[in-house]
Amino acid sequence: xQPSKIKLSLAIGALCFGxxxxxMADTFNLTVNTIxxxxxxxxxxxxxxxxxxxxxxxxxxxAADKPLGATVRSDTTGVFDGSSFGALSVGCIGTTGTPGVxxxxxxxxxxxxxxxxxxVQTGGDFTFNPAGGGGVAxxxxxDNAATTDTAVPLSxxxxxxxxxxxxxxxxxxPAQAGKTYFTVGGTVTVGPTGLTSDTDYVATxxxxxxx
Amino acid sequence: xxxxxxxxxxxxxxxxxxxxxxxxxxxxxxxxxxIKDVTITQVAGHEMVINGLQMSATNSCTVxxxxxxxxxxxxxxxxxxxxxxxxxxxxxxxxSGAGCSTGTSVPGIFExxxxxxxxxxxxxxxxxxAGGITFVPAGCAIDYDGNADGDxxxxxxxxxxxxxxxxxxxxxxxxxxxxxxxxxSRLVLAGTVTTAIGLSAATAYVVPFDITVTY
Numbered sequence: 001x002q003p004s005k006i007k008l009s010l011a012i013g014a015l016c017f018g019x020x021x022x023x024m025a026d027t028f029n030l031t032v033n034t035i036x037x038x039x040x041x042x043x044x045x046x047x048x049x050x051x052x053x054x055x056x057x058x059x060x061x062x063a064a065d066k067p068l069g070a071t072v073r074s075d076t077t078g079v080f081d082g083s084s085f086g087a088l089s090v091g092c093i094g095t096t097g098t099p100g101v102x103x104x105x106x107x108x109x110x111x112x113x114x115x116x117x118x119x120v121q122t123g124g125d126f127t128f129n130p131a132g133g134g135g136v137a138x139x140x141x142x143d144n145a146a147t148t149d150t151a152v153p154l155s156x157x158x159x160x161x162x163x164x165x166x167x168x169x170x171x172x173x174p175a176q177a178g179k180t181y182f183t184v185g186g187t188v189t190v191g192p193t194g195l196t197s198d199t200d201y202v203a204t205x206x207x208x209x210x211x
Numbered sequence: 212x213x214x215x216x217x218x219x220x221x222x223x224x225x226x227x228x229x230x231x232x233x234x235x236x237x238x239x240x241x242x243x244x245x246i247k248d249v250t251i252t253q254v255a256g257h258e259m260v261i262n263g264l265q266m267s268a269t270n271s272c273t274v275x276x277x278x279x280x281x282x283x284x285x286x287x288x289x290x291x292x293x294x295x296x297x298x299x300x301x302x303x304x305x306x307s308g309a310g311c312s313t314g315t316s317v318p319g320i321f322e323x324x325x326x327x328x329x330x331x332x333x334x335x336x337x338x339x340x341a342g343g344i345t346f347v348p349a350g351c352a353i354d355y356d357g358n359a360d361g362d363x364x365x366x367x368x369x370x371x372x373x374x375x376x377x378x379x380x381x382x383x384x385x386x387x388x389x390x391x392x393x394x395x396s397r398l399v400l401a402g403t404v405t406t407a408i409g410l411s412a413a414t415a416y417v418v419p420f421d422i423t424v425t426y
């Protein structure tokens with residue numbers, strides 16, 4: 001008896017379309033989510049004010065180690081108590097300046113490394129150390145009940161690691177998910193030729209943030 | 212035959228992982244301003260002259276120390292609104308002492324110029340000496356409060372005082388008073404001169420002395 005042509009055609013068709021009763025291949029989708037880019041955004045400009053004399057060798061430091069909890073969005077107000085934030089050292093004229101405040105945005109709950117770097121100043125005979133004055137970055141504790149965020153001191157030209165805030169409910173308000181904040185005061189040192197009287201100057205520095 | 216449908220486990224696909232980490236760099240700036248240099252200059256026409264010193268050793272003359280209530284040079288020349296007289300008191304420059312012919316001298320007036328509202332330390336050299344004559348200063352400098360009127364003349368103590376230069380807010384004053392100028396203050400200086408040696412009659416002796424002003 002000859003093989004059924006119908007069965008043969010079905011078998012051929014199955015071979016052509018890759019399907020049979022024993023196996024099947026089909027295409028499905030896999031979704032891969034990349035983490036958010038890390039960004040740096042100024043929140044408050046750094047300004048010493050009219051606080052330096054023109055004399056060679058003058059050293060003026062602005063403290064930035066104790067910002068207010070509300071300023072850096074931390075619930076740990078025992079650490080971030082605002083005391084002496086912006087205080088100018090002996091050597092400055094006046095008593096208070098305005099430290100810089102900056103926001104880092106990235107993936108909630110992840111760690112980032114922050115490196116603050118000095119630069120050669122081109123605007124006058126002075127140097128600027130952005131880590132002078134004890135600027136800090138907030139490292140969130142990831143605990144909705146505890147107030148144990150930490151103030152991690154920034155280190156000139158060396159990375160420090162902090163944890164970004166996690167989603168609300170893991171890190172409570174005022175923290176913002178995926179963000180942290182760091183402060184910069186700094187030290188201005190006038191060079192041997194001095195500066196010009198009654199003149200505005202701009203100090204430059206760099207910050208690098210990496211996962 | 213039961214056909215079994217087997218799905219390929221697509222979820223086990225391993226994707227290549229990049230070795231490049233996510234990072235950000237930011238070039239940031241900070242601002243500061245240098246304060247206006249502080250200076251002190253003689254006010255023209257008010258160079259200090261002490262008259263009447265007699266020639267024998269240990270003789271001395273004292274010019275009565277100006278205050279806003281007496282022996283006052285006047286708010287006008289002092290660029291102040293103290294509530295004292297606008298013009299010089301009748302006894303401004305009064306001079307007396309043991310070995311001094313009572314009369315009138317000319318206290319020195321000096322102008323400090325710097326940043327408006329800044330605090331300044333004043334130091335007048337104590338016991339400056341030349342040609343056998345020693346000078347012990349006494350006087351006061353205008354101390355501003357940043358508001359209309361109410362200026363004070365802060366006395367020198369051992370030749371030193373700390374005052375605040377006039378700010379913009381000091382420039383509004385009541386009628387009949389002197390006119391403060393932002394960034395300035397004036398110092399009026401009297402004091403005592405004593406000779407250790409015999410001097411020549413009708414001779415002008417010069418005693419240099421320093422006034423230092425510092426932020």
